[in-house]
Amino acid sequence: MTAVTVVGTGAIGGAVATALRAGDVPGCTLAVALNSSAPREQVVAAVTAADVVVEATTTAVAGDLIRTAVSAGTDIVVCSCGVLADRSPAELCAGPGRILLPSGAIGGLDVLAAAARAGRIGATVTHTTVKCPSALGLPELIGAQVEVFRGSAREAARRYPRTSNASIALAFATVGLDRLEVVVVADPAATSTTHRVRWVSSVGDYQFDFRNAVDETSGGRTSLITAWSVLEMLAGLHRGFGPGVLVESGAA
Amino acid sequence: MTAVTVVGTGAIGGAVATALRAGDVPGCTLAVALNSSAPREQVVAAVTAADVVVEATTTAVAGDLIRTAVSAGTDIVVCSCGVLADRSPAELCAGPGRILLPSGAIGGLDVLAAAARAGRIGATVTHTTVKCPSALGLPELIGAQVEVFRGSAREAARRYPRTSNASIALAFATVGLDRLEVVVVADPAATSTTHRVRWVSSVGDYQFDFRNAVDETSGGRTSLITAWSVLEMLAGLHRGFGPGVLVESGAA
Numbered sequence: 001m002t003a004v005t006v007v008g009t010g011a012i013g014g015a016v017a018t019a020l021r022a023g024d025v026p027g028c029t030l031a032v033a034l035n036s037s038a039p040r041e042q043v044v045a046a047v048t049a050a051d052v053v054v055e056a057t058t059t060a061v062a063g064d065l066i067r068t069a070v071s072a073g074t075d076i077v078v079c080s081c082g083v084l085a086d087r088s089p090a091e092l093c094a095g096p097g098r099i100l101l102p103s104g105a106i107g108g109l110d111v112l113a114a115a116a117r118a119g120r121i122g123a124t125v126t127h128t129t130v131k132c133p134s135a136l137g138l139p140e141l142i143g144a145q146v147e148v149f150r151g152s153a154r155e156a157a158r159r160y161p162r163t164s165n166a167s168i169a170l171a172f173a174t175v176g177l178d179r180l181e182v183v184v185v186a187d188p189a190a191t192s193t194t195h196r197v198r199w200v201s202s203v204g205d206y207q208f209d210f211r212n213a214v215d216e217t218s219g220g221r222t223s224l225i226t227a228w229s230v231l232e233m234l235a236g237l238h239r240g241f242g243p244g245v246l247v248e249s250g251a252a
Numbered sequence: 253m254t255a256v257t258v259v260g261t262g263a264i265g266g267a268v269a270t271a272l273r274a275g276d277v278p279g280c281t282l283a284v285a286l287n288s289s290a291p292r293e294q295v296v297a298a299v300t301a302a303d304v305v306v307e308a309t310t311t312a313v314a315g316d317l318i319r320t321a322v323s324a325g326t327d328i329v330v331c332s333c334g335v336l337a338d339r340s341p342a343e344l345c346a347g348p349g350r351i352l353l354p355s356g357a358i359g360g361l362d363v364l365a366a367a368a369r370a371g372r373i374g375a376t377v378t379h380t381t382v383k384c385p386s387a388l389g390l391p392e393l394i395g396a397q398v399e400v401f402r403g404s405a406r407e408a409a410r411r412y413p414r415t416s417n418a419s420i421a422l423a424f425a426t427v428g429l430d431r432l433e434v435v436v437v438a439d440p441a442a443t444s445t446t447h448r449v450r451w452v453s454s455v456g457d458y459q460f461d462f463r464n465a466v467d468e469t470s471g472g473r474t475s476l477i478t479a480w481s482v483l484e485m486l487a488g489l490h491r492g493f494g495p496g497v498l499v500e501s502g503a504a
Contacts, residue, residue, distance in 0.1 A: 107363020110355050110495035114484040203476045211457040224455045231365040236455045241496050243362035
């Protein structure tokens, strides 16, 4: 059995811990579920006791947790991917544990990683997210759909850390944080979160559209599919293959 | 290092063997590359010598190769997925080796496997493929785009074994061979192969469009991305996670 420690008790952490406790993921069992404000010695003990840690906290505390897991040799599935925009992978990856990212609110990282392996030169990738203004921390005063950001995945993560997790995973799977173009659109009429991923290179032209049901407890910020992407990843880690993106120390 | 034996020297097998020989896949090395008509004792020796076998032959010979690998305890990546439409997984999976399917000409099996884990009840999945008539074994006489097939993935694999590999992988990743709806369209104007995958369930509504460049040596049948999906899968098997679909003995 793969013993999993979950840190964070919000929408994603709560759903992951509940599914593990119920035995919904073959081969995986819940070791410990902790609040993100748990005392450091408790976190260290829980990380050491686990085969895999799921980080479902915030970018503010994720960095410390990643370093604790990586140096203890425990793999960590990072949901607050924004933390990777401001720290070098080489700094965070300094240890035997691995940093793994779920596909989160999007998908298709399987074929896009293959397309990137076929050739990154000349490839273009764009990730467009449409959310209601409140989910982006914006006032509801906006009357119509408006593009509030266009730039690199790294800059998107700095400006919208809570909404850029899927962009970061997509970037690490393909062309890196500085080459992935991210567009963020605020739409007052949005009742669900939508994502569009577009890839163009010599092997193919791909467009993926995602309309996700949102977790009502998250203020419209978190898609229900995100917790399931973590669970699917945990099942894969147990069987030796499955979805997910590896953050390598040499990555940009 | 993960030693890989490749059986089949067509468009996919040739490209996979070439990339492995060139050292393009970290952690993986080419053990043996064989023609699909190689003598049985040679095949058995090559399968036994490998950690993973890549089957890139035809549905006519894939069944024997799968049984040889599975009973020898060697994992096998199956490209001629159509063979799974007429044999029960329980029969083919009778051994310690595992049967693994690449996403092939499509992708998004990461998020769709997660969505299926969230709930298959009420979920609908459709895979539409548009190819030129010759790639479907049809005369070029067709004047306009025409739907030549609509039915289950199992039936599609029986009717169009060479063009249904991605449907089979998608089915095993999600709702099974009898519930995945497949549509095949012949289009005399098609210069590339296109696929559309549509998923609707309570967690999300997803539409993925793929326009693939084709391998000119394959008569328009094989997308270039397919060999890369196999290579990405081999890299993943080496590191302990990566794309791919497991065929389980209890699957339908």
